[in-house]
Amino acid sequence: NxxxxxxxxxxxxxxxxxxxxxxxxxxxxxxxxxxxxxxxEGLKFMVYLQKxxxxxxxxMPKERFSAEFPKEGPSILRIQQVVRGxxxxxxxxxxxxxxxxxxxxxxxxxxxRLSIL
Amino acid sequence: KxxxxxxxxxxxxPEGENLVLNCSFTDSAIYNLQWFRQDPGKxxxxxxxxxxxxxEQTSGRLNASLDKSSGRSTLYIAASQPGDSATYLCAVxxxxxxxxxxxxxxxxxxxxxxP
Numbered sequence: 001n002x003x004x005x006x007x008x009x010x011x012x013x014x015x016x017x018x019x020x021x022x023x024x025x026x027x028x029x030x031x032x033x034x035x036x037x038x039x040x041e042g043l044k045f046m047v048y049l050q051k052x053x054x055x056x057x058x059x060m061p062k063e064r065f066s067a068e069f070p071k072e073g074p075s076i077l078r079i080q081q082v083v084r085g086x087x088x089x090x091x092x093x094x095x096x097x098x099x100x101x102x103x104x105x106x107x108x109x110x111x112x113r114l115s116i117l
Numbered sequence: 118k119x120x121x122x123x124x125x126x127x128x129x130x131p132e133g134e135n136l137v138l139n140c141s142f143t144d145s146a147i148y149n150l151q152w153f154r155q156d157p158g159k160x161x162x163x164x165x166x167x168x169x170x171x172x173e174q175t176s177g178r179l180n181a182s183l184d185k186s187s188g189r190s191t192l193y194i195a196a197s198q199p200g201d202s203a204t205y206l207c208a209v210x211x212x213x214x215x216x217x218x219x220x221x222x223x224x225x226x227x228x229x230x231x232p
Contacts, residue, residue, distance in 0.1 A: 045219035056218050105151060106220060110160035
């Protein structure tokens with residue numbers, strides 16, 4: 001499967017635990033984006049990363065949330081001390097590098113459904 | 118701040134009917150506009166991408182138009198089929214600052230095609 005891979009597909013955590021969501025971009029893509037879809041809401045941008053760099057984190061909550069995209073391995077979205085309001089679908093997208101990258105389409109994974117008990 | 122609105126929120130049509138989904142955006146300074154399909158519990162499938170310099174894009178029974186100056190796009194689905202039932206999302210990418218990286222989504226139109 002050459003698409004964007006996210007795991008796990010479903011994640012259940014109790015309040016106060018940590019959630020780690022993983023995203024492997026499409027082959028050849030070096031740009032990763034995370035979006036969150038709350039129930040009955042549209043997708044909201046969270047963060048944009050390139051390898052080893054956070055480019056735009058304007059959509060990330062100020063506390064408890066962090067993201068990384070290391071030189072090797074998948075991108076990780078980490079949520080510490082989860083609360084009920086963190087229950088949502090988290091989607092990762094990727095796009096290729098190169099000139100005119102702002103016109104490149106973003107390709108989405110199937111998402112991780114996070115449920116907080 | 119860019120805002121994207123999709124009308125209607127839900128639509129039910131009989132099989133075989135042609136239909137139009139609407140999307141409007143408040144800031145015309147965009148790089149492109151994308152239409153996606155989302156099935157329940159699934160990810161997003163890109164249907165069509167229109168660059169800001171383009172007026173329309175076609176793929177099979179789908180045709181998307183873009184009027185950047187008025188901040189509007191439409192997705193036309195011809196001869197609808199039950200398999201078209203899904204939520205259709207419209208998203209725009211801005212062309213200035215941080216907006217040039219992120220997509221701004223509407224809440225979607227939930228389409229049901231009745232056999």
